[in-house]
Amino acid sequence: MSQKSDLAGLGDFRDPRGRQQTPRGSPDSSYGSRKSLDSSPQMRSKYMTTDEIDTIVRIQWAATHGSDPYIDDYYHQAMQSKQAGGTPHGRRHFAPSHLRELPSHARTAAEPHAFLQVDALGRIPFSSIRRPRPLLDVDGVNSTGDRLLSSDSASSQRRLEQEPMLAARIAVEDGLCLLLDVDDIDRMLAVSQHPDGGGQLRRRRQMLLEGLAASLQLVDPLAPGSAMRDSSGRFGLAAKDDLVFLRLVSLPKGRKLLTRYLRLLVPGSELVRIVLMAVFRHLRFLFGGVQSDPSAAASSTGLANAVAATIKTMDLPSLSACLAAVVLASEPPPLRPVGSPSGDGATVALQAVLDRATSILTDRNVQYPLQNTSVWQASFDAFFGLLSKYCTNKYESIMHSLLMASAGSSAAINAAAAAAMTREMPIELLRSSLPHTNENQRKRLLELAQRSLVMGVGVGDGHVSAAAAVRG
Structure with missing residues (x-):
């Protein structure tokens, strides 16, 4: 069989319906269709006309090119x-042309499922973690007529999105969306000039940040009308x-939210x-545990x-409030x-407070x-009491455990004690505390340093320099 007959057996991929319904040059075809057909490559299909293909291409182009x-x-x-590096590239700055008015997860009461509003790409449904679709509708009655769930237990059941940890994840997502709105405002203020100097945008930005603080249910213990103050004017916290x-x-994503918020x-x-x-x-809650997950x-x-x-x-009053919060923590x-493999987040934060107060x-x-x-x-004196008590207890615990567990020479015990002191003692906090100590507090530090030196601890690990600084 010849090559021409093989090709003839394949048939013509052009749909004869297209030639019959809208033939080229027919008065029924629109001007826009004729123009697009003349200016664009001729696309042929076995099941679609050229006009249908052109319409679909236009829909896809409009949806993906805003x-x-x-x-x-x-x-x-x-x-x-x-x-x-933040400089404008091309003809545009990286900033929105307008601010988003509706929340990212807005939905109407008639919608059975929540949707994410996207301007150019239509509507994208949220993950089913927020509002899962029911897989089976059970009326709560078995074949014998006995109820599986009583009315009391059914009324006490909570919706899935009201479960504490799931509600926390949803709150974190909403908080991150709110911070994206704050980023949009900052970019608009950086690249645009406003008649009021950006005052309205700054007020809106502050309202968003205060709204997130309200969502976190952060309370101000120092507020004059705070319910957390007792009759003496001091403040305390309840467990709730x-x-x-x-x-x-408690969620890693929640800590990232707090980091961006700060x-x-x-x-x-x-x-x-x-x-x-x-x-x-809550320094112990945030930084006390050993994190195995990178x-x-x-x-x-x-x-x-x-x-x-x-x-x-x-400023200094705010630093005093932060240090007082540490002392009054549960x-x-x-x-x-610093540098401890178990985590040094609390020490880094406290050292920053002491160094800022010194400056x-x-x-x-x-x-x-x-x-x-x-x-x-007064706040530092209370904190120094915690610090000195911790160091004294840590020193006694290390020496007691080494003396009870080791039967070697005193040199081996001293070497092990030196290594343990380096791993456990917050030397950086002690150094940062020195500018704020009085005579009695310096004596306590000097006694602790001398006890370490008597046992042979501290040579080359910073204890000798700390003792010299206390004497000076």
């Missing part, structure tokens, strides 16, 4: 802006006061003090660094040395009232 690259091509634009905050930060707060504002007081009240450990490290960076912009902080009190250009310095000294 007029706002910030919305339609966000990640590519963000990568280009990052590589360009920070329940929502603790559930959120970086977006206005430096030195009251909201910064309220958030950091909540952090310092991602969880990275989130804790990032939170500690964000706290330390935020503290560098605080659990003592984990005072590990403020030694700055001759900054003058604080005597009342502020007295409050700081």
Whole structure:
């Protein structure tokens, strides 16, 4: 059989319906269709006409090629802006043309499922973790007529999205969406000029940040009308006061939310003090556990660094409040040395507080009232009591365990004690505390350093220098 007959057996892929219904040059065909057919390559199909193919191509093009690259091509634009160092690339800045008014998970009451509103790509349904579809409708009655669930137990059941940990995950997602709105406002303020100087946008930004603080249910113990103050004016916390905050930060993604939140707060504002007081009240909960998961450990490290960076912009009264929150916490902080494999987040945060207070009190250009310095000294004295007690107990525990477990020479015991002291003693906190200590506190530090030196501990690991600093 010839090649021509083989090709003839395949048939013509052009649909004869297209030639019969809308032949070329027919007055029934529209001008736009004729123009597109003349200007674009002729696409043929066995089951579709050329006009149908052209219509589908136009629909796909309109859905994937919008007029706002910030919305339609966000990640590519963000990568280009990052590589360009924040400078405008092309003709556009990396900033939205307008702010989003509706929440990202808005839905009507008639919709059985929640949807994510996307301007150019239609509607994308949320994950089924938020509102799962029922797989089977059970009326609660078995074949014998006995009820599987009584009315009391059925009424006591909670919806899935009201379960504590699932509600915490949903709250974290909503908080991250809110911080994206704050990022949009910051970018608009950076690249656009507004008639009011951006005052309205800044007020909206502050309202969003305060709304997130309300969602975290952060309380201000120092507020004049706070219910957390007792009759003497001091403040204390109940176990339920920070329940929502603790559930959120128990998740690695919740700690990332708190890290981003701290970086977006206005430096030195009251909201910064309220958030950091909540952090310092729960240092053991946040940084006390040993993180085996690398991602969880990275989130804790990032939170500690964000706290330390935020503290560098605080004033002396706010530092006093943070240190008082540590003293009045229900659990003592984990005072590990910097670089400890078990985690050093609490030590990094506390050292930042002490170093910031030192820089403020030694700055001759900054003058604080005597009342502020007295409050700081009282807060430090209470914290130093915790620190010295921890160091003394740790020293006695190390020496007792070594003397009971080791039967070797004194040199071997001293070497093991030196290694244990280096791993366990918060030498960095002791050094940062020295500028704020009085004579009695220096004597206590000197006694602890001398006890370490008598046992042969501390040569080459910082204890000798600490003792010399105390004497000086």
